[in-house]
Amino acid sequence: ENISDFSLNITDCAQVVVPEEVFFTVAAAGILENLLILIAIVRNKNLHLPMYFFICSLAISDMLGSLYKTLENIFIILCKMGYLTRRGDFEKKLDDAMDSMFILSLLGSIFSLLAIAADRYITIFYALRYHNIMTLRRALVILAIIWIFCGGSSIAIALFSYEAATVIPFTILFPLMMFFILCLYVHMFLLARSHAKKIASLPTRTVHQRTNMKGAITLTIFLGVFLCCWAPFVLHILLARFCPHNPYCACYMSIFHVNGTLIMCNAIIDPMIFAFRSPELRSTFKKMFCCAR
Amino acid sequence: MSALRLISNRTSQHALSNSDYTWEYEYYEYGPVSFEGLKAHKYSIVIGFWVGLAVFVIFMFFVLTLLTKTGAPHQDNAEPSEKRFRMNSFVADLGRPLESERVFSRQIAEESQSLFHFCINEVEHLDKAKQSQKGPDLEGTIRFQEGPRNSGMFEEDLNYLTKFNIPNFVNTEQNSSLGEDDFLISEPPIILESKSVTHSSHRILD
Numbered sequence: 001e002n003i004s005d006f007s008l009n010i011t012d013c014a015q016v017v018v019p020e021e022v023f024f025t026v027a028a029a030g031i032l033e034n035l036l037i038l039i040a041i042v043r044n045k046n047l048h049l050p051m052y053f054f055i056c057s058l059a060i061s062d063m064l065g066s067l068y069k070t071l072e073n074i075f076i077i078l079c080k081m082g083y084l085t086r087r088g089d090f091e092k093k094l095d096d097a098m099d100s101m102f103i104l105s106l107l108g109s110i111f112s113l114l115a116i117a118a119d120r121y122i123t124i125f126y127a128l129r130y131h132n133i134m135t136l137r138r139a140l141v142i143l144a145i146i147w148i149f150c151g152g153s154s155i156a157i158a159l160f161s162y163e164a165a166t167v168i169p170f171t172i173l174f175p176l177m178m179f180f181i182l183c184l185y186v187h188m189f190l191l192a193r194s195h196a197k198k199i200a201s202l203p204t205r206t207v208h209q210r211t212n213m214k215g216a217i218t219l220t221i222f223l224g225v226f227l228c229c230w231a232p233f234v235l236h237i238l239l240a241r242f243c244p245h246n247p248y249c250a251c252y253m254s255i256f257h258v259n260g261t262l263i264m265c266n267a268i269i270d271p272m273i274f275a276f277r278s279p280e281l282r283s284t285f286k287k288m289f290c291c292a293r
Numbered sequence: 294m295s296a297l298r299l300i301s302n303r304t305s306q307h308a309l310s311n312s313d314y315t316w317e318y319e320y321y322e323y324g325p326v327s328f329e330g331l332k333a334h335k336y337s338i339v340i341g342f343w344v345g346l347a348v349f350v351i352f353m354f355f356v357l358t359l360l361t362k363t364g365a366p367h368q369d370n371a372e373p374s375e376k377r378f379r380m381n382s383f384v385a386d387l388g389r390p391l392e393s394e395r396v397f398s399r400q401i402a403e404e405s406q407s408l409f410h411f412c413i414n415e416v417e418h419l420d421k422a423k424q425s426q427k428g429p430d431l432e433g434t435i436r437f438q439e440g441p442r443n444s445g446m447f448e449e450d451l452n453y454l455t456k457f458n459i460p461n462f463v464n465t466e467q468n469s470s471l472g473e474d475d476f477l478i479s480e481p482p483i484i485l486e487s488k489s490v491t492h493s494s495h496r497i498l499d
Binding site: 013182186189190193213215216217219220223224227228231232235239247248249251252255 | 337360
């Protein structure tokens with residue numbers, strides 16, 4: 001409350017505040033949506049496939065991200081109202097736990113996206129052997145490994161977050177994974193193009209040049225959404241570590257709450273891009289809601 | 294974040310000692326930052342970051358669009374029923390009956406690739422039978438844009454293609470039933486004409 005006493009200059013960057021109603025609405029929508037997807041996938045036996053389990057994993061990561069932000073906001077409110085002390089030991093441990101939840105969510109999202117891309121890659125390039133390569137058991141083992149690794153890394157990063165050695169690998173992992181996922185999809189596109197050219201290059205009837213825009217648009221949307229929602233926060237972490245006193249960095253860090261809201265928007269958009277594109281899942285939803293009435 | 298909290302603890306020692314602003318959940322604990330004498334706009338990092346991100350996404354979109362430029366597939370003028378029979382029997386040759394939806398969705402991944410090979414092979418096969426027919430030379434993509442030579446036959450091909458549903462990699466105009474779900478995004482929407490298992494002597498391509 002006496003922070004304004006210390007701002008020496010009237011032109012400094014004030015914290016951009018997101019209204020609490022907006023914040024909680026977005027968070028609640030994200031959590032609900034992903035919970036519905038989990039329930040739908042668990043209840044419908046037809047959806048017990050590796051592909052849907054990876055989508056489940058993504059839904060769990062998104063839920064954790066929204067949950068983290070919600071809990072953080074609740075704690076800020078509790079601190080404002082005086083129920084929690086600001087410097088207590090318990091609060092610091094709670095803060096650490098929540099940080100690790102956030103990093104778990106981010107790592108879980110990245111690895112889930114990677115798993116989904118790899119699954120599609122195998123579907124296309126090893127189509128006839130897909131069923132033997134990606135069995136249900138292997139998919140569950142892969143998911144278990146991913147989540148144990150993410151859990152361990154998140155705890156380690158949260159404990160040692162003051163070291164530059166943890167911040168730098170963390171921020172390098174992010175673009176590296178994105179680039180790798182992009183390469184997987186580009187390779188799939190190239191295969192599609194070469195097949196189409198093979199078909200079209202025979203002396204058949206006239207062929208009209210067509211651009212298959214749909215694939216490009218869809219891929220741009222989901223990689224673009226992931227980047228736009230997570231990159232601002234990752235940049236915030238970088239700047240907070242390396243230049244907290246620089247006025248430019250401080251101005252960037254003043255939009256912290258907006259960055260947090262973006263992460264929760266990612267939790268809302270991801271199901272629309274991945275889960276709801278599947279007709280089977282959509283029909284499961286319809287059944288669920290029709291039976292509930 | 295604990296990183297931010299620890300930094301603020303260090304800086305608060307340098308700053309005014311009676312400060313109480315190191316509240317870890319709000320992030321204006323970096324102490325008084327002087328904003329005097331800024332050369333660029335104070336939000337320049339914010340603006341620069343978002344502009345850079347937008348440019349990158351648009352660039353990625355253009356690269357992907359270039360990569361996915363394909364030509365629409367056109368089949369030769371074989372009998373539709375014969376083709377359909379071949380496709381069904383070819384898929385059936387994979388050895389698994391298409392009884393339940395679950396089995397179906399498991400197989401479509403395999404069938405998608407095999408159907409592609411099937412398409413290519415079938416066209417090659419028919420092409421060998423019709424060597425004398427000479428269409429436009431379609432090796433260069435530039436030639437794809439030349440106008441249709443035989444517009445009448447073109448219409449027949451289009452009508453034929455409506456019955457021949459292929460994975461949505463290569464988008465045909467009539468492929469409206471598959472148009473909604475892109476192959477890469479949901480399960481490959483192979484729609485078979487019939488689910489009956491028939492056997493034939495077609496080889497399985499790998």
